[in-house]
Amino acid sequence: MDYYRTPLLTARETARYLGMPESTLDVWLRRPENGSAPLVHAVTPEQRGWPRVPFVGIIEAYVLRGLRDLKVPMPEIRAAAGLVRESFGDPYALATRRVATDGVTVFARLADGWVRAKDLQRPIEKVLEQHLRQIDWASNGTAQRLHLQRFAGADVIIDPRFGWGSPVLADSKVRVDDIFQLWKAGETIAAVAEEYELPVAVVEDVVRQAA
Numbered sequence: 001m002d003y004y005r006t007p008l009l010t011a012r013e014t015a016r017y018l019g020m021p022e023s024t025l026d027v028w029l030r031r032p033e034n035g036s037a038p039l040v041h042a043v044t045p046e047q048r049g050w051p052r053v054p055f056v057g058i059i060e061a062y063v064l065r066g067l068r069d070l071k072v073p074m075p076e077i078r079a080a081a082g083l084v085r086e087s088f089g090d091p092y093a094l095a096t097r098r099v100a101t102d103g104v105t106v107f108a109r110l111a112d113g114w115v116r117a118k119d120l121q122r123p124i125e126k127v128l129e130q131h132l133r134q135i136d137w138a139s140n141g142t143a144q145r146l147h148l149q150r151f152a153g154a155d156v157i158i159d160p161r162f163g164w165g166s167p168v169l170a171d172s173k174v175r176v177d178d179i180f181q182l183w184k185a186g187e188t189i190a191a192v193a194e195e196y197e198l199p200v201a202v203v204e205d206v207v208r209q210a211a
Contacts, residue, residue, distance in 0.1 A: 001160045003142070004092065007043050007051035008158070008165030014053045017158070017167060019150045020065045028064060029057075037091045039064060039081060055160045059095040059135065059143040066132075072106055080106040083115075097132065097141050153205030169206075172198065179203060180210040 011029060015022040028040040040060045045052040053061070067077050084093035087108075093099060099108055108115055134147040145159035148167060155170040162168050167176040174196050182192050183203070193203045 001055075001165070003055040003160055004041070005043055006054055006160070006165070007045060008055055008160065009053045009058065010045075010049065010051050011042075011053060013051075014058055014061055017148055017150070018058075018062055018065055020061070024068075025061055028061060029053075036082075037085070039078070039094065041092065055158070055165060056092050056095045056143070058158055059146060060092070062135070062146055063094045063099065063132065067106065076106045080108045083108045095143050097137060151205055151209050154202040156206070169198070169202070172196065174198070176206055176210055179206045183207050 015025045041057045042052045084098045136145045138144045148156045162173045163175045193200045
């Protein structure tokens with residue numbers, strides 16, 4: 001599966017799983033008037049309403065949401081993304097381990113180390129990458145899977161290798177939507193847990209969040 005071109009989720013699904021307003025994601029998906037790459041990449045859906053956000057776009061949106069949750073100004077985020085994209089010739093800078101924050105400002109990791117995006121100054125304190133801790137990285141530094149924070153009692157991931165990119169349980173790879181739909185069809189939490197051989201607490205968390 002192509003992490004960059006295969007659409008996995010709609011914008012609405014992406015926003016819901018990441019716990020953010022769909023209107024905000026729509027802004028990030030738009031191509032700027034100057035023709036530069038959007039902050040979050042998408043592909044043209046096969047039909048209206050079909051998935052258009054590839055895995056790389058999901059990661060970009062997650063990183064942006066984390067930075068915005070920390071009240072980092074959008075101009076600094078755009079500056080960091082632009083700096084890394086230009087330095088490495090990589091339009092997917094936000095989906096790499098080259099952008100981080102200390103909770104106050106944004107840093108970009110260039111070939112010779114970290115610099116503050118807005119003025120290229122070196123950070124005095126170590127750069128914290130806590131907002132990236134939910135991402136599992138491949139050896140080449142690209143994102144491989146995302147652990148969804150909104151699920152407290154279940155380890156739910158988005159990994160293009162499983163469930164065609166829809167959220168699944170990390171251990172069993174059971175799709176979240178399959179659990180939810182079985183419960184929605186009238187089965188009890190206990191029955192759903194027995195069907196998929198899952199702890200009741202995990203099913204409760206999945207159903208609660210999916211609903």
